[in-house]
Amino acid sequence: MLIQDTESLTKFCASLQGAPYLAVDTEFMRESTYHAQLCLVQVAHGEHAAAIDPLARGIDLAPLHALLAEPGTLKVLHSAVQDLEIFFHATGSVPGPVFDTQIAASVCGLGDQPGYAKLAAELLGVQLDKASQAVDWSVRPMSERQIDYALGDVTHLCRIYEILVADLETKGRGAWVAQEMEALVEPSRYVVDPRLAYRRIKIRRPERKDLAILRELSDWRERAAVSRNIPRGWVVRDDALAEIAQHVPHDVEELARVRGLKPQVAKGVDGRAMLDAIERALATPEEEWPEAPTSRAPLSGHEPLVALLQALLRLRCDAHGVSTSMIASRNDLDRIATEPQPDVPALRGWRKKIFGEDALKLRAGEISLSGDGEFGVLLQ
Structure with missing residues (x-):
């Protein structure tokens, strides 16, 4: 369903009041503007799905903004930052609470920042229409193919979300994702000073x-x-x-x-x-005047320790089915190897539990890595 007037939008939003979650996506253009130009908003839950045209003459998006602001309804998005930025600049607030399926998929071990097309293919067996991904969404009228593609983004997203939530529950990782989502709804993330x-x-x-x-x-x-x-x-x-x-x-x-x-x-x-x-x-x-960055002497002599930390990172990530980049970057490992108290994500929250604690013990010589006699590595 394509919505291009306020009355239809109001009725659609009323039909979704009280929904436990909403799958949300946007299509926008940003090549020639400072702020993204919102061209389409797609929303779905259950049997309800619509593509909302913000460029339609006279349409008032207030009912949509009110729906997205509902604190009791989870907003499900994929790679959510740009979408949330658009809504923040339109309304002055972040439409929380949110659930980012890209982050959740990484936590579930489905790769490093997996794309939406990859999740649709791997979890649903659906091949997305790549031809519609690069169109100019500001051009009107939109084709039926475009609208079908846009609606598919959120109807598939509902199923992807439910699969990921079940997997997170089975693996006991819901709290991990919750920590990541808190950062997404922080308004300061979307304000440029x-x-x-x-x-x-x-x-x-x-x-x-x-x-x-x-x-x-x-x-x-x-x-x-x-x-x-x-x-x-x-x-x-x-x-x-x-x-x-x-x-x-x-x-x-x-x-x-x-x-x-x-x-x-x-x-x-x-x-x-x-x-x-x-x-x-x-x-x-x-x-x-601003302080000039302190020049840091080139790192030297720490590479053997970093190599051990990399091996430990791979070992712990393989054991938990999580991509290494989700846990620690090379810069994190450099800092862990060379700084007394490095302030890095790998040493906070759930990342610390599966890697950070052992990384500090490895640095202190309290644990060691060794070969297993075949092709693996053991933590001792």
């Missing part, structure tokens, strides 16, 4: 002054991108901002010589805004 946007930009061996300038430049760019609703890189590229921060042009002519910055941009309104940002940074008291 323009004053902190500079931290995402790569800059080589920066000094504090460089970071102060970069902070003002990226703050301006973030706000400009939001107000124009265009990608950040369409305002000014990261590498151009980094070069400006380190070479500090003082006028339009010097700014126009920055690599990656078009001369017409340097000589226009944005050029003036960037020069103003530089002036603000230089006028800021030095004690308020």
Whole structure:
């Protein structure tokens, strides 16, 4: 069913009141905008399923937003972050509680961040229509094939969810997934602070002054991108901002010589805004400049311990049927091997129980690994 008016949407949402869970998916476009352009919302539970057209003239999505805000109804999504971000920016809140089938599948041992098509094939024996995955969902009218594909995303998702929940219950891992879901509904995850946007930009061996300038430049760019609703890189590229921060042009002519910055941009309104940002940074008291990252000496001599930790990680993950990347990254292992008290996910919550505790014991020499006489490894 395709819904394109408020009255039909209201009736559909009323039919789902009190549902224990809702399968939810979205189709959106983001190539030329800052925020994603929502093009379709699909919702299903039991015999009820609909594709809701947010681009339909005059439609009010308030009934849908109210339905998704129900605290007693679990919202089931696959790879939920972008969908939740869209709803957060539309309503100002995250539609919790949520259940991410991608995370649950990883916890159940179905691979590292398995895609939806993979789960549909492996759990349901369903092959998805790949041709509809790359269409422009903002174009109207949509074809019947598109609508069928979109509805299939949530009707299949209902069955995938029920299979995963049963598997989690059998394996006693419901609490593991619950810990992961708490992070998904944290509103701060979906808020970008323009004053902190500079931290995402790569800059080589920066000094504090460089970071102060970069902070003002990226703050301006973030706000400009939001107000124009265009990608950040369409305002000014990261590498151009980094070069400006380190070479500090003082006028339009010097700014126009920055690599990656078009001369017409340097000589226009944005050029003036960037020069103003530089002036603000230089006028800021030095004690308020961001701290430069402390240079860390190259790691050496820890590789044998990391190799043992990798073997332990594989051993514990194989025993629990969980992908290694779900438990610890290479950076986690480096930090466990070299830091007294590393703050890494592998040493918290359920990950600590299946790997972290033994990793610390291995580092301390309290346990060891050895061959089993054939092709395996034993924990002793």
